Every structure is written in structure tokens, then in C-alpha cells.
Amino acid sequence: MTRRWRTAAWRGICVPAVLVLTALLPASGASAAAEAAAASSADGAGGYAFAPDARTVTGAASTTDAVPLDPGTTYRSTLPDKGERYFRLELTAGTTAYVPVTAVPPAAATVSASDGIEVSIEDANGTACDYDSARFGAGLSPRPVTAVGRRDAGRALCQGAGTFYVVVERIVSGSRTTTPGSWDLEIAPVTEPALAKAGATTAPEAWNSASPEPLTSDPRHRTGGAGFSAARTLEQGVWQTGITPGQTLYYAVPVDWGQQLHATVDLGSSGGDARGYVSAALNLSLYNPVRGPVDDVSLGYDGTQKSSSLDPLPPVAYANRYAASGTENAVRFAGAYYLVVHLTGQTADTFGQGPYGVTLRVRVDGTPNSGPGYAGSSVPKGIFGVSWDRGGLLAAGGDDDTAMRALAAGGIGTGTALLLVLGVWTLTARRAQSRVSAQKPTA
Helix, strand or coil: CHHHHHHHHHHHHHHHHHHHHHHHCCHHHCCHHHHHHHHHCCCCCCCCCCCCCCEECCCECCHHHCEECCCCCCEEEEECCCCCEEEEEEECCCCEEEEEEEEECCCCCCCCCCCEEEEEEECCCCCEEEEEEEECHHHCCCCCEEEEEEECCCCCCCCCCEEEEEEEEEECCCCCCCCCCCEEEEECCEEECCECCCCCCCCCCCCCCCCCCCCCCCCEECCCECCHHHCEECCCEEEEEEECCCCEEEEEEEECCCCEEEEEEEECCCCCCCCCCEEEEEEEEEECCCCCEEEEEEEEECCCCEEEECCCCCCCCHHHHHCCCHHHHHCCCCEEEEEEEEECCHHHHHHCCCCEEEEEEEEEECCCCCCCCECCCCECCCCCCCCCCCCCCCHHHCCCCHHHHHHHHCCCCHHHHHHHHHHHHHHHHHHHHHHHHHHCCCC
């Protein structure tokens, strides 16, 4: 009888406790295995992992039939090799809008260095508010490329509320080797509210532009994601992974207001007897929280280890948007900064299929500050900030301590969760003991 009671009581205690702990875990941090699978899954023709909840829309050939885009929603679409595609935005007067568009060519496509996409936002009168372009570059590899259209409420052009149009177009070099056909698109519009109180209108002039010493701590392994939505989180430290020719890896680094990001990439030696040289074999690109390009570097490869670093960046500040330099202008808000690593497919022809060892040395300097005071909320909410509860940014990284980070992402600390579990455990044990005592025969 004693053994049976202990077994039954143990089940009665453990099951509710496990259920409570499971209920405290948000869906984004349910298990390390699930996150690893999500991070590595890629359903695009070019091996790109589109957002799993992306809505499919068809771009129009003219503004008349342009379909609306809702900020905070991610979309999938296609882009033909000729002609523009139009989408519609409805904006208020004080709202700044960013519309990042990632183009994904087929993995087997042939591209030239100047092929790519151009994205712009136009007002109802056809005035271009801003435009951006992205090209494949010297690597000649059909990788995902991202450009961002922008309507800045603080600029002279495109002021006021109304209807605006997102225009996406292919940049075609005219090379006969370029493969014709459509490319897949991922579109993720974001809006930024105005400030509650006017601030500085010039970029900071003084900041530490010296390159710090690269980190030399023992590396930790972290597999990269296959798209922005599947990016794996990197904190300050040294990280290693493997990459194969033609593959693109995505990582997210939380950078708060007032902090500086430094990043170095190392490509390991091939370890074989092959000889040769691949120009722009490895590319490291940095994107800001709205997927806007910040900086990029590439390195040639001759089979021996190579290293390159991003240029020094200023501390993240709202006023950086007034800087003349595009690199400084882009670090205008806090949030997830994306490190994207691509190994050109041409590497396989000279040095083999790999995988090749990649090391990322990530450094985040500076003391975080409160940042600007916005008059409203961004869409999606919390994108311009770093915290444990803004959509599970850190929990989504799939660290070894995934469960504890998931608890934190849900706004519940580890200690609080354990106290809750122990409380349920104790209460359940007492009830089980009472039931057993009531069922004992009297003398």
C-alpha cells in the first residue's frame, strides 16, 4: 500500500507541476528542437525560409489595381523579369514607413554582378519619396538580396496623409547569361511613429570610431537561420558554424539605444590540396531592424584562412538619421540587427562542396539608454527596442537554456516560475495525503 500511494501521489504531484511549467512557456520557445528545425527550414526556390505566417499577394502591373499592405504583416509575392509591380500603403501624416523587400532567385539561376532589385515609395502624384537598390555583386551568386523603400515623415517630399505606392522592379544588366523567369519576394512593411517631443535634427558628430580588438574567447556553435524570420540570436561572443557553397545564414544581434555593434567574420582554410582563387567568396552583410542595409564586406579566398570586419558604426541613436553617410544613417533605432553570411556557389568549383568553417566575432559596446520618446507605438509593436518580452527575440535563438529564456520572454522570471511550480507541487501533495488519510480504516 505504501508503494502504491507513493507512486500515485508522485504522479499527482508531477503532472500538474509539468502542466504549469509547460503553460508558462510561450509558443516561440517551446523546445530547442522545434526552434532548430524552424531556423533551418527553407521553402523558397533559393533555399530561403519565408515567414511561416506570410500572406500571399499578387503585385499589380499598375497603381490602379495595387493591393494594400498592412504594416506588421509579412507577405509573399513574385516579381517577373520585366516590368514593375505595385502595392498600396495608407499612411497618416506623422508616420514614417519602411517597406523591406527581399528577392529570392532560384538556386540554379545565373546572375550577373549588376543584377538585382529596386524598391521605391511614391505618392499619389508619382513623386518618389525614396528608393533603394540591391545587387548580387562580384560573387555572381543567386543569393537573397534586400532593398527598402521609405516614406520619411521628417523630409520635405511626400508629406501628409494619404495613399502611397510601393514599386518593386528588377534591375537587369542585359547580360545574355542571366536566367529569365520570376523571383520570389518577401515583403515586411513597418511603421515608426513621430516623437512626442522634438529632438536634435543633426547627427552626433563625436563618437568612438576606433576598431576594437577582436574577441578571442572560446567559440560556441550556433547554426544560422535561412531567412530574416528564422534568424538565430547572437549575443556578444565568438560563434562558429559550417556553411556550404550557395548557402545564406541569418543571425540577429540585439543592439539597444546607445550601443555600438562590431562584427568580424573569419573563413577557415579548405583543408584540401586544391589551388585557385575565388573573388568575393564570402559576403557578410549587416541589416538594421527594418531590414535596411547598413554595411557589408566580402573577402576573396585561396583556400587559406581569411578574415574581414565591418566598418566601425556609431552608437545607435535616433538622430543618426540626419547623417549624410548611409552607414551612419542606417543605425537610427534599437532592435535586432541582422548579420547575413553568404558563401558563393563558385567556391565549390575550386575547393569542393565543404562545409567550410565560419567564425563570427560579435561585440556590443556601450551602456544602453532609454532612447527617444515616441508619441505612439511602432507596427509591429516593440520592433525598435530590446527587451525579453518583445516577441521572444532572445528566446527564439534556441540556446542551450531555451526554456529559461522562453520563460523570460513570456515576462515570467525563472525564480517566479519555480516558485509557482513548487507551490502547485506542495498543494497537490497535501491534497493527496489528505485523501489517503481519509481512506484509511479506523481502528
